[in-house]
Amino acid sequence: MFEFVWPYAFFAIPLLWLVERFSQSQQSQQAEQLLNTSLPYTQQQAELDKPNSPLKQSLRWAIWLLCLTALARPVWLDDQVQGINEQGRDLLLSVDMxxxxxxKDMQLDGEAVDRLTALKYLLKEFIEQRRGDRLGMILFADHAYLSSPLSFDVDSLLVQVDELVHGLVGDRTAIGEGIGLGIKQLMNHPAEQRILILLTDGQNTSGAVEPIQAAEMAAKSQVVIYTIGVGADEFYQQTLFGTRKVNPSQDLDEQLLQEIAGMTGGKYYRARSTDELAQIYQEIGALNPMSEAQQYYRPQYELYYWPLSLLTLLLLAALIGPLLSQRFSREAQ
Structure with a gap:
């Protein structure tokens, strides 16, 4: 649909008529003096030099109308598109790196993969389902770092998840800092609900903030923390003496994760496989459904450059036309 953003600009159309009327007498006197000179004039030149000639009047009105049309900002509105609810939830992912x-104790499409690869695959599916919430991501290992600030730009967050690699931020596990940095980010934006999803496969071994202290801060700030312990309970390891069964999650501090979730009104989940992790994401999504209130917007395309382009051509014609006319008249003489 075509419309003008500032249609009131067209109220200025009569201004040109008023200016012409009040300056008409002065222009007539100047034209008479010019016509009485001894310089040779062709009929075309005389027509152009007349202040009220139809050609000049048409040119002035065309330029004036094009100026007002550009000033009124013509736009083309595309079909209505469903937007986002800016008063929705702030959801921050804090990922152990x-x-x-x-x-490699996880299975993905029948193949053994490491925990980070499985996490990235399922995390992207969860993010895709949260369009409309403000999402962000924190990475923690030796210390916690903000990878993606809270934003409605889900596509940028998906790119960030794709680029996660081992050793990006260290080797140890700073769970307390992962929570503390999350609280700081969530408190910077007003929201109906603030959610922190903490994913780890170990225990707190680094950082300047104790996890319990960070959880107490989260509870005071009304931040709900869902903790997820990642890793299988059984894993068959190949050795020189054959295959032996080990517990790859023996360092997982489940008691700590349960306490953090309980203090903040969240819940602790245990993800021993990719299937369990996928079910956990679905349950968290069900506990925190998307808000039904939606905003709508219409893509808007500016068209003011069209009247401006035509205006430029007319101005060039107004400047070059008299020069060409004088040149032709001289050649004719």
Whole structure:
């Protein structure tokens, strides 16, 4: 649909008529003096030099109308598109990037993969389903770092998840800092609900903030923390003496994760496989459904450059036309 953003600009159309009327007498006197000179004039020149000639009047009105049309900002509105609810939830992902995330005890499409690879695959599916919430991501290992600030730009967050690699931020596990930095980010934006999803496969071994202290701060700030312990309970390891069964999640501090979730009104989940991790994401999504209130917007395309382009051509014609006319008249003489 075509419309003008500032249609009131067209109220200025009569201004040109008023200016012409009040200056008409002065222009007539100047034209008479010019016509009485001894310089040779062709009929075309005389027509152009007349202040009220139809050609000049048409040119002035065309330029004036094009100026007002550009000033009124013509736009083309595309079809209505469903937007986002800016008063929705703030959901922050705090992801463990320690060296233990390299353990290949997860299955993805029938193949053994490391924990980070499985996490990235399922995390992207969860993010895709949260369009409309403000999402962000924190990475923690030796310390916690903000990878993606809270934003409605889900596509940028998906790119960030794709680029996660082992050893990006260290080898140890700073759970307390992962929570503390999350609280700081969530408190910078007003929201109906603030959610922190903490994913780890170990225990707190680094950082300047104790996890329990960070959880107490989260509870005071009304931040709900869902903790997820990642890693299988059984893993068959190949050795020189054959295959032996080990527990790759023996360092997982489940008691700590349960306490953090309980203090903040969240819940602790145990993800021993990719199927369990996928079910956990679905349950968290069900506990925190998307808000039904939606905003709508219409893509808007500016068209003011069209009247401006035509205006430029007319101005060039007004400047070049008299020069060409004088040149032709001289050649004719």
């Amino acid at each position: 320690s060296s233990s995330m390299q353990i």
